[in-house]
Amino acid sequence: MAESAEIKSKQRDFPLACVNQLSSASSSSASPGIVRLTTNAVQIHHDSHQIALHVNLPDIQIFRLGPVQSVCIVEGSDAGKQTSYSRGVAIQFRNEEESEAFHCVFQQWKKEFNVQGGNIRNGTNAMTSKSKFDEKIEPSSAKMYFHYYGQLLHQQNMLQDYVRTGTYYAAVMENHTDFFGRVVVDVGAGSGILSLFAAQAGAKHVYAIEASEMAEYARKLIAGNPLLGQRITVIKGRVEDVVLPEKADILISEPMGTLLVNERMLESYVIARDRFLTPNGKMFPTSGRIHMAPFSDEYLFVEIASKGLFWQQQNYYGVDLTPLHGTAFQGYFSQPVVDAFDPRLLISPSMFHAMDFTKIKEEELYEIDIPLRFIASVGARVHGLACWFDVLFNGSSVQRWLTTAPGSPVTHWYQLRCVLFQPIYVMAGQEITGRLHLIAHSAQSYTIYLTLSAKMWGPGAEQGGILQTSSCKLDLKEPYYRMSQPQAYPSTQDHQPQPFLSAQDVKNQS
8 A cells, every 4th residue: 555655646747848739720829838747647737837738648649759849649539449649739848858857757657557557448457468677678678688698708707807706705705694594686697606605605595587598507507516506596587577485685686887877787686675685684785876076188088079080071082071070079979988097087076876775766766866066176177077886785794895986996897987078167176066867768778968067266156156067968878988098197186085975965065
């Protein structure tokens, strides 16, 4: 009942720049408004509170006409029971980011409504052949994902990340009392290495769940270690689908992707928690943090911008390429940069956004909105936002962190940087504000919206105001892997590290 009440209370409002009634007979004048999503309905209001449309969720189709324009069509039936689309409203969002957020929430809520059986008009229970994973992820992405992780060479790449593997081993062995005599579930077991670690720590039994063809290799590896393997069962399937004979005392997994959330496996980790873990069970890892700081890197900016020079050729085998220069230039800056960089490139102390894996809801991972606030340590040209993550293994005996921070031993995750195609200038002591907005998409990744602004500095700064602002849109699914060694940079950018500032602190100060 509590869960039903929670579902009923869901509501989201999205502001609209324009609402326009579609009608063959007459057309009402366009005006601003809002679109309101509830658990079972869609409402579109003018600013005057006049309702332009109110329709049940299963009866509406929403089509995107452009980056910010959409049309909402109501499904109706004529006397012959043939479907017709008789009513509709054209809506326009204020910007592409808000449009993307609306469509993401709409699609997810409509799928949830369908799965719960709300669209069965005669009241019978709904049955669906698709799992929750299938509802969220497009088949082509899932196929490539499981094919990739079904190959031993990619498993070897992760196993040879000794920071990763060694930290997991230490976290398990240093907290062996948490594992001894306990039931363990390994979520996304891959080669089965974490299951073998749990067995070494004395686990009563380990269920290794793996959806890719790597499950067969895991069985072979575990069978080759019989003293441990007799307490491990490999189950080929997805955590959203498989059924276990008993509850788990501990979940262990390596669900982290680039920027912590890429590949959207954290959602599967949370689903496994809700399905398999006992109320007081432990999770390894227990929590995670996304760290962020503005950076200045002229080498990187010039490198990316220079790629677009190819499209400035006016006589490429007799062809003028310049019509595509602008699009290509934007495309290069839409790729997050994955590499290891010198921490001296950071021009302020970092802040972080925390996630408690023991408490976070799956839906909270669909959209992550992080307010940003920094104080520049040096005067510089800010080229974008640098990001990395760490996770905590909160054992009963030892707390151990796995970090991907710049300056720390390099991992296969490296670090990630979002580069602005229009840098901003700051002075030492100047405040930098902004927003990092991540919206999940069906290709198992996120669209990134980044905005950074430099606030007034010096006398009169207390009056507020923005001097410069720059924004960009990036696709976490399509990074630029830049594996060159960090450049040597002037020592003038050196500064002493300062305490982390959390995203919650930023909200409290704003």
